[in-house]
Amino acid sequence: MTKNWRPATQLVHGGTLRSQYGETSEAIFLTQGFVYDTSEAAEARFKGETDGFIYARYGSPTNDMFEKRMCMLEGAEDARATASGMAAVTAAILCQLKAGDHIVAARALFGSCRWVVETLAPKYGIECTLVDGRFLENWEKAITPKTKVFFLESPTNPTLEVVDIAGVAKLANQIGAKVVVDNVFATPLYQKPLELGAHIVVYSATKHIDGQGRCLGGVVLSDKAWIDENLHDYFRHTGPAMSPFNAWTLLKGIETLPLRVKQQTESASKIADFLADQKQVAKVIYPGRKDHPQADIIARQMKAGSTLVCFELKGGKDAAFKLQNALEIVRISNNLGDSKSLITHPATTTHKNLTDEARAELGISPGTVRLSAGIEDTDDLIEDFARALSKAGM
Ligand SMILES: *Cc1c(COP(=O)(O)O)cnc(C)c1O
DSSP: OOOGGGGHHHHHHHHHOTTTTSSSSSOOOOSSSSSSHHHHHHHHHHHHHSOOBBBBBTOOOOEEEEEHHHHHHHHHHEEESSSHHHHHHHOOOOHTOTTTTTEESSSSSOOHHHIIIIIIHHTTOOOOEEETTTTTTHHHHHTTTTTEEEEEEEEEETTTTOOOOOHHHHHHHHHHHHEEOOOOTTTHHOTTTTTTTTTTEEETTTTTTTSSOOOOOOOEOHHHHHHHIIHHHHHHHHOOOHHHHHHHHHHHHHHTTHHHHHHHHHHHHHHHHHHHOTTTTEEEEOTTTTTSHHHHHHHOOSSSSOEEEEEEEEEEEHHHHHHHOOOOOSSSOSSOOOOOOOEGGGGTTTTTSHHHHHHHHOOOOOOEEEEESSSSSHHHHHHHHHHHHHHTOO
C-alpha cells in the first residue's frame, strides 16, 4: 500500500513503527540493547529465525524507521544509517574492496571524500585514479583490469559540474564494477541515481535531510543483495552506527524536506538570475539555467536545478570577502542545505588544502563564491545581495 504513496506522503508516514502507547510522533528508542523473554527466544533471534533487534550497533527501532523512510524516498531495497556522511561514504567504498582493487573517481569531490579515495584507500593497497568526470571518455580511459568501483558526486562542490550517471553506469556494467553516487547536492528529490543505473547511493543527512543545522548523519542505500553481501558485516563489526537520537531528529527533518527544498530551489534560481545581471559578477553557474555548460545532461538526469548557486566575482578574493562581510541575512559558513542561507569562499575554506593547480582544474578561482539558499523570503535574500554588492563598493 505504501508503495503507491507519493513522496510527500511517504516522508511523513513511511516506515513508522508505533509502540503500545500509540504515540503520534515517532518515538526515540535510546537503548543499547534488547531483552528476551526466554533463552530460547534469544537463541532464535541470534539464529535469525525471528525478527527483532539484538544490539543498537546493528540496528534499532528509531534508526529502522529512518532507514525505511529513506528507502521509500530513494526507491532502494535496503539502507544503513551512519553517524555522519563520511561514515557512509567510507563504509560504502571500503566494505566492497580489497587490496589490489582499483577505484576510478571524479576529481571534483567533497574534500574528505577525496581524502578517502586518494590517501586512505592506497594505504590498504586499493589504488585510485582521479579523472575529470565531466567527460565519459575519461572514465573509460582510466579503467584497468582491477577496477571495481566508480565513485562520483553530481552536481559537484562547489562548481556544480555534473557527471553523466547513466553513462558511467553503462561503463561499470560492462566490466562488472559498481557505481557509488554521493547524491548530497542533488538531494533525493531531484536525482535518482539508482534509476539511472548506479548501484549504491550515499548521503550526508547532515545537509538537506536535517536541513536545520542540528546533527550529523549519513545513509548508504542499495539493493538488498549488495547490502547483505558487502555492507552488512562491515557495518556491524566496525560500528559507524547513527545515534537513535539523531535518527529521530532526521526523521522529523525528512517530513519537511520537500517543502524546504522547493523554497530553497526557488530562491536559488531567482538569486542566480539576479546575480547574472550584476556588473560585479563574472559568471554564474546554476544547474537550473540554460547557460549551464552541461545543461543537456542536467535535463536528462535531474528533475530540477539546485539549492546551491556558484558564482565568480570580477574583483577576486578581495571582492568575495567584501561581499560576504557585507551580507546581513546570509551567514558565512561552510555548511549547506540549511534553512538559513549560507555563503562560503571555497578557496580559503573548504578547498584550501588543494594546490593552486588542483583548484584551477576544478574551476575554483579566488573570486569563486558558493551560496546555499535557505528558506527565508526570496525578496529579502535578493535585497541582501543588492545591498551588500553596493555597500562593498563594487
Ligand atoms: C557534507 C558532505 C559530505 C560529508 O558529510 P558529513 O555528514 O559532514 O560527514 C560528503 N559529501 C558531500 C557532497 C557533502 O556535502
